[in-house]
Amino acid sequence: MATIKDVARQAGVSVATVSRVINGSPLTKSDTADLVKRTMRELGYRPNAAARTLVSKRSRAIGVVVADVSDPFFGSLVKHVDTIAHRQGHHLLIGNGYHEAAREKQAIESLIQNQVASLIVHSKALDDDTLRAFSEEHGAIVFINRLIPGLEGRCIFLDNYRGAFLATEHLIEQGHRYVAYIGSSHPIEDTVQRQQGYEDALNTYRVTDKTHPVMMAFDTPDETGGERAMAKLMADNPNLSAVFCYNDIMAAGAMTALTDRDFRVPEDVSVVGFDDSLIARYLHPKLTSVRYPIEEMAALAAEQAIAVSSQQPMRDEKGNYTPTLIKRNSVAKPNE
Structure with a gap:
């Protein structure tokens, strides 16, 4: 009997994409959905009830990929995403990428397979083409601390x-x-x-x-x-x-x-x-x-990601932030 993995392999897509087609997700391109459905018919694949309920169980989840959640910077990022998510009735699933391409890819794929409604990705090791491919596979992705040509509207970053x-x-x-x-x-x-x-x-x-x-x-x-x-x-x-x-x-x-x-x-x-x-x-x-300003950037990323996943208009706000210098007491004129 054919499995969901067999369908994914035959169609040349991920298991997460097959799952979204099974559950009628609007985030999948129509030509991809047609290919997956045709492959399921050819292989005689019949999704079970558990697969059909997968999206509804995760429809209020936001996936967040950071380098290392134990780092105070990324802990703050996750905290402020969670604040917005909680306010709008969503919950978080978190993956660590550790600035390693394989780990970042694994974290993103794992969250997609868990049918998160939206994704906020902090990726530094993966190349632009790979991230563009993920954006096509899962339409509700927002990238933070990264500017990807062609996806400027989904990028929130600092100079x-x-x-x-x-x-x-x-x-x-x-x-x-x-x-x-x-x-x-x-x-x-x-x-x-x-x-x-x-x-x-x-x-x-x-x-x-x-x-x-x-x-x-x-x-x-x-x-x-x-x-x-x-x-x-x-x-x-x-x-x-x-x-x-x-x-x-x-x-x-x-x-x-x-x-x-x-x-x-x-x-x-x-x-x-x-x-x-x-x-x-x-x-x-x-x-x-x-x-x-990671607090503001994380909050904007969460709001934008939720808006896209809910098929609502994104906020008309630029994602490029300008740094400022906060002067305190650790600088003085040099000793002569």
């Missing part, structure tokens, strides 16, 4: 380059000439964009030369990574007076490395983070940081 430029510019304007960058070792576009913003700010203000070189160190984007990267920078660059960090958590690790070596922040070394997460307000000194 990472601009944020990094602002952070580095602020340190230069305070008089710093030995400005370092601590970046993430993850091979994702955020890392490239923030590094480029840092380098371009140095070049714009003509800070770099033989006596004021570009100083960078890369490690895991967490406290330990920030601590290791800062230790390496200090060992290699004794004149360093300021550092811009990939995120606030790495900045916290960098500050620990500095204070453990009897350097004062900001009197000896100024520090700027990125995200303006909760930790920025509770470090000592309070951390100057580039604000990443």
Whole structure:
């Protein structure tokens, strides 16, 4: 007897697509639905009652794919999606992708197979074509922290380059000439964009030369990574007076490395983070940081995804956000 997997294999589609056709989902293209129905007839496949009730059981579910829900940044993203979802009578199913293409693909496919009504995807490892294919397969997908050509209306993202430029510019304007960058070792576009913003700010203000070189160190984007990267920078660059960090958590690790070596922040070394997460307000000194408005972005993503899944018009609101610099107490003029 033919199974749903046999139908999917013969038709060249996913099991989730066959399930949606069985349940009459409006998110499946008509030509794809016709192909699946024809294949079911050819194979003599008869869906059972359990398969027919699958969509109704998941029709109020929102799937959310993030890198790692234990990371405070992604925890905040999920929390604010959940707030909107709860308000509109939906519930969440969560998948972790860990910035790995295979894991991200697996997480998305798993949520689609669980018949979520809509999807919010934070993907950095999968290529644009793969994400476009998922968008065609499941019509109610919204991408966050990603700009995909051709899907601009489904993308909500921040100008990472601009944020990094602002952070580095602020340190230069305070008089710093030995400005370092601590970046993430993850091979994702955020890392490239923030590094480029840092380098371009140095070049714009003509800070770099033989006596004021570009100083960078890369490690895991967490406290330990920030601590290791800062230790390496200090060992290699004794004149360093300021550092811009990939995120606030790495900045916290960098500050620990500095204070453990009897350097004062900001009197000896100024520090700027990125995200303006909760930790920025509770470090000592309070951390100057580039604000990443993840609360607003996550809420918009949830509202847009629910609207699409309900066949309602999306909010007429642009998904591109501009970063701002939140000045606190971790930056001072350099010692002369």
